[in-house]
Amino acid sequence: xxxxxxxxxxxxxxxxxxxxxxxxxxxxxxxxxxxxxxxxxxxxxxxxxxxxxxxxxxxxxxxxxxxxxxxxxxxxxxxxxxxxxxxxxxxxxxxxxxxxxxxxxxxx
Numbered sequence: 001x002x003x004x005x006x007x008x009x010x011x012x013x014x015x016x017x018x019x020x021x022x023x024x025x026x027x028x029x030x031x032x033x034x035x036x037x038x039x040x041x042x043x044x045x046x047x048x049x050x051x052x053x054x055x056x057x058x059x060x061x062x063x064x065x066x067x068x069x070x071x072x073x074x075x076x077x078x079x080x081x082x083x084x085x086x087x088x089x090x091x092x093x094x095x096x097x098x099x100x101x102x103x104x105x106x107x108x
Contacts, residue, residue: 005034005050008086012105016046027068037072037080046082047072057091062099 009015016038024035032053040046049065051057065085073080083102096104 008050008107009048011107012086014046014048014084014105016040016048022072027071028064030064035068035072037076037078040082044081045078046084047080048084048086050086052088054089057085057087057089057095059092059095059098062095062102 016036017040019036019038022035022037024030024033027035032051034050034052036048036050038046038048047069049068062085065083069080069083072078084105085102086105086107088107091104091106
């Protein structure tokens, strides 16, 4: 994991052990995401999506990420309890309001 990503995790107080970078292309054709999986301090599996696109993030994309989460759970035979999205672009306010099981962090 490079220093830039480590800084973003540190700034947002995301601390995960056994952190692995997953190949996002294995789950989707989109190229604007990076995908990480790890275990938090409460021993819960956490999936972190990092979005570097400049276009606005909308509800449809969140639905796609939920589907990708299910694929990751199946592949690694785990039950992911925490979902995090790191984003650089604007995000639809309805997404944040309705996605109560997600944590959203902006980075620049």
